[in-house]
Amino acid sequence: MKLQENVLPEVESIWDAIEKNAWIPWVSMAEVAKKREQPIITKGEGIYLEDVHGNQYLDASxxxxxxxxxxxxTRIADALKDQLSKLHFLHYRIAFTQVVADVFRKIAELTPGSLNRIHLxxxxxxxxxxxIKIARGYYDDPEKNKILxxxxxYHGLSYGTLSITGFTSFKDPFRLNIPSGGLHVPPPYCYRCPYGLVYPGCDIMCAQMIDEAIKGEGANAIAAFIGEPIMGVGGVITPPKEYWPLVKEICDxxxxxxxxxxxxxxxxxxxxLFxxxxxxxxxxxxxxxxxxxxxxxxxxAIAVQEKIFDKFKDQKFYHSHTQSCSPLSCAAALAAISFIEDENLVAKVAEKGKYLRKKLEELREDSAAVGDIRGKGLFQGMELVSDREQKLRFSSKDPAFTGILEKKFLERGMIIRIGGYNSDTLYFTPPLIIENDEIDQMCEITWEVLKEIA
Ligand SMILES: Cc1ncc(COP(=O)(O)O)c(C=O)c1O
Structure with missing residues (x-):
């Protein structure tokens, strides 16, 4: 597919507003306005988006x-329409309604073990x-307040979450006086082990260092350790099987x-499911x-163990927004959860994930630009390298290459996220409803792009 020139008057008008009035996060506005490369989308169906010219894009991420x-x-859209016509909003301090209660119950039922207390x-x-607030309030010792x-x-960009998000580049531009408490240790990034070790002979040093960090700060200084089970924005960093059980043991x-x-x-x-x-x-x-x-x-939602909630049950928890816990959002969640259950989606994701992984491994055999493939289910990352033997960073060759690569995918009708700590990981994280022939299409396009960049 050749991207058409955006010459339609409605397209001009959209770009005019973006250029003059919009301030979009995560991008340089000057660059976006100058390049005008993003497609102008009119609708989406299944795993595809369609632009004003009728071009279709597979949303791979x-x-x-x-x-x-x-x-x-349609299942979720219908539930929303129904809820919207019945009761679009109800403030949680005034009254409760069925759909909200159902979401509390359902999440508690589905989250593991005794994670039974749900905050929406x-x-x-x-x-x-x-x-973070709960962890810091849980301990009686006010000194035990740091979060590792x-x-x-990546845990968010708000003031508190930024303090624990492990990308300094997100914090630096604003010279933020980040609230105290954020401390970091290196991640379980086996492909480029921060300690130069090789799994399995590494004694899971990345987990052991959490122990060291807690001892170094003093256990009475650390309230909590927070981590993504598989690190997302950081590049689908997938820990070895020993990592999380060991981290849990260290925390306990x-x-x-x-x-x-x-x-x-x-x-x-x-x-x-989780x-x-x-x-x-x-x-x-x-x-x-x-x-x-x-x-x-x-x-x-936050799902909290009863033992933690017990500490707070007589206190007021000041953590919400006007629109928190709305019937509309609960209707969407309830419809999504029943979609997962009725479609047996989790088992299907496990199967399709295996199929996707096999196809991606085939690409690695055929292309020297593929360094590492990692992830689970339909959460797969492919780290690109400019030299596989030496694991030379793909982005080190040309920092502008990410943009060029995105455009190459776009021209072939695929939108893919390229990210990770060094912006050289392709995210194969399609909608969970993807079918095997669509996985084939996604990998076919990827193969064409890999061939071209080789
Ligand atoms: C692991 C993780 N935590 C927190 C967030 C922040 O979520 P939101 O963007 O909805 O504030 C994200 C967003 O990508 C995330 O991936």
Missing amino acids: SGPVAVNYGYGN NITGSDAVEGA SLYGS KHDVLLILDEVMTGWGRTGK ACEHWNVEPDMMTMAKGLSGVYQGIS
Whole structure:
């Protein structure tokens, strides 16, 4: 497909507004306005988006790994229409309604073990912010208030979550006086082990260092360790099987809470309902968002163990927004959860994930640009390299190459996220409803692009 010139008057008008009035995050506005490369989309169906010219694009990454149930999912859309006509809003301080109660019950039922107390909010960042507050309030010792997390981790961009997000580049431009408490240790990044070790002869040093960090700071200084079961924005960094059980053991030993941030990995994405189930690790708190409604509405949750909630049950918890816990967002979540259950989606994701992984491994055999492939289920990352033997970073060759690569995919009718700590990982994280022939199409396009960049 050749991208058509954006000459239609409505396209001109959209770009005019973007250029003059919009301030979009994560991008340089000057560059976006100058290049005018993004497609102008009119609708979405299943795993495809369609632009004003009628071109179709396969969304290989589900937007920001969030459109789990595809575009135009009628089941969720119908539930929303129904709820909208009945009761669009009800404030949680005034009254309760069935659909909201159902969501509390359903999440508690489905989250592992005794994660039975559910707090609802709007964004993933809200959930993480809340978990930080709870962890810091849980201990009577006011000094036990630091939160340990991983370099390369992503937990949000709000003031509190930014303090624990492990990308300094996100914090630097604003000279933020980040609230105290964020400490980082290196991630379980086996392909480029931060300690120069090789699994399995490494004694899982990345987990041992959490022990060291807690001892170094003093166990009475650390309230919680937070991590993504598989690191998302950092590049689908997938730990070895020993990692999470060991981290849990270390946290328990030092009486440090374990928060698992399942905002990206939760609700079936990895072939289990929650990624922590791959390692049978039950955290003290779990955060979730994206897949909870497949972004049909903004809704997030913190699932908290009863023992932690007990500490707060007589207190007021000041953590919400006007629109938190709305019937509309709960209707979306409930419809999404019943879609997962009725479609047997989690088992299907496990199967399709194996199929996708096999196809990606074939690409690695054929292309020297593929360094590492990692992930679980339909959460797969492909790290590109400019020299496979020496593992030379792909991005080190030409920092502008990410943009060029994105355009090459776009020209072939595929939208793919290229990210990771060094912006050289392709995200194969399609909507969970993808079929095998669509996986073939996704890999076929990838093969064409890999051939071209070789
Ligand atoms: C693991 C994780 N935590 C938190 C967030 C923040 O969620 P939100 O963008 O909804 O605030 C994200 C977003 O990508 C995420 O991947």
